[in-house]
Amino acid sequence: MSLNSIGDALKAKSREISPAISEVGIFKHLIRERVHPLDLVRELLSNAGAQQVEATRIEISYTQDKDGHIFEISDNGCGMNYTGDAGMPGRLDKFMGLGLSGIIGLQSDEFSWKGLIFERIESSDAYLAFRRLPELEKVEKQGEVLAEEKRAIERPEQTWVVLEKGGGQPTVLLREPQNESEVNALIWKLEALGALPFETFRTLAYVGAFKGPDLLVHFQEDKSSEPFRATIVEVENNFYNYKTHGHTPSQYPKVVCWDIPASGRKAKINKTQKPYKFTQSTDEYQVHVFALKYMDGIKVMSREDLQKKGISI
Numbered sequence: 001m002s003l004n005s006i007g008d009a010l011k012a013k014s015r016e017i018s019p020a021i022s023e024v025g026i027f028k029h030l031i032r033e034r035v036h037p038l039d040l041v042r043e044l045l046s047n048a049g050a051q052q053v054e055a056t057r058i059e060i061s062y063t064q065d066k067d068g069h070i071f072e073i074s075d076n077g078c079g080m081n082y083t084g085d086a087g088m089p090g091r092l093d094k095f096m097g098l099g100l101s102g103i104i105g106l107q108s109d110e111f112s113w114k115g116l117i118f119e120r121i122e123s124s125d126a127y128l129a130f131r132r133l134p135e136l137e138k139v140e141k142q143g144e145v146l147a148e149e150k151r152a153i154e155r156p157e158q159t160w161v162v163l164e165k166g167g168g169q170p171t172v173l174l175r176e177p178q179n180e181s182e183v184n185a186l187i188w189k190l191e192a193l194g195a196l197p198f199e200t201f202r203t204l205a206y207v208g209a210f211k212g213p214d215l216l217v218h219f220q221e222d223k224s225s226e227p228f229r230a231t232i233v234e235v236e237n238n239f240y241n242y243k244t245h246g247h248t249p250s251q252y253p254k255v256v257c258w259d260i261p262a263s264g265r266k267a268k269i270n271k272t273q274k275p276y277k278f279t280q281s282t283d284e285y286q287v288h289v290f291a292l293k294y295m296d297g298i299k300v301m302s303r304e305d306l307q308k309k310g311i312s313i
Contacts (some may be wrong), residue, residue: 005267044073053077156303160313161186163195165297170309176300178256180237184214186292187235187256197276197295204230219254221288239289240267252292255289 048058055077063070114195153175154156161177164170172192179185184206190196191203200220207213214235220227231254239257260269260278269289270279274295280287303313 004052008245011012032093041071044071048073048077049074159300159302160306161192161292162299162301163190163297164299164307165195170299170301172306172307172311172313177237180214180235181256183235183237183256183292185257186258190295195295195297198276199225200227215256237308239269239291253285255287257289257291259293261290 032164045060046060047053049057050127053075055075058073058075061072063072161173162170162177162200163173171193174182174186177186187196188203191201198220199222200218203215204218206218207216213232215233216230216231217233218227219233234255236255236257237259239255239260267280270281272279276291276296278289278291280289293300306313
């Protein structure tokens with residue numbers, strides 16, 4: 001038997017189907033794919049300026065309130081009608097179809113939902129300058145932050161964390177911590193100097209707050225205590241209460257902080273025989289809190305105090 005065409009050997013079987021469409025899912029996808037907030041404004045302008053809309057006037061208004069930046073775009077065109085009829089689809093039916101359904105032979109809008117009307121506009125100097133405004137504002141604000149940090153560090157009232165042991169010359173470690181990152185820096189400096197009051201404290205990794213624990217360390221409090229390998233240590237600037245951080249004591253049983261302020265504390269903190277160690281008891285677990293500020297040799301000095309010791313900052 002000779003075969004003249006593939007149709008001689010194959011018979012096609014088909015049936016009509018109606019693919020499921022989630023309108024909410026489509027719009028969520030459109031929003032997620034925007035790489036820049038102004039792309040949503042671009043999308044609105046694209047829709048309003050399409051030839052099929054037949055708009056002769058487009059109005060744009062801009063306001064700003066506590067919810068953020070608000071753009072409103074209106075036109076006097078035909079709008080986005082929805083028929084729900086596959087035989088006579090409206091503009092909104094086509095919008096939610098594949099490429100405005102132009103690829104299947106239906107008359108499609110001049111510009112698809114990708115916003116191609118804006119190609120010429122977005123390459124203009126005016127538009128590019130407009131898109132750079134948020135970036136320029138960010139740079140300017142960052143410059144202001146850096147300038148203020150420099151002014152603060154030079155103020156006479158700025159206090160410093162100093163390590164003073166054995167009657168030797170004090171070692172200035174860092175300004176008095178103002179955030180968790182500076183507490184981490186202080187921990188690592190003390191660890192490198194061998195000045196932490198533990199039998200073993202060896203940092204293995206800084207995981208960071210976004211992934212859960214702050215530090216993974218080999219830890220042994222003293223020679224008579226149990227050694228822990230790769231144990232979790234939570235780092236805080238000021239320790240008030242575990243609940244405010246959303247941590248589970250059984251997962252984060254050890255905390256290293258700079259201070260434990262008496263004011264603003266909601267949980268009961270218990271002192272121990274060690275001046276730098278405190279405990280907080282929960283229903284199921286006991287949290288051990290170690291405050292750097294009260295460790296042996298750690299002092300807080302002003303710039304004037306340091307100058308009296310012959311140290312200039």
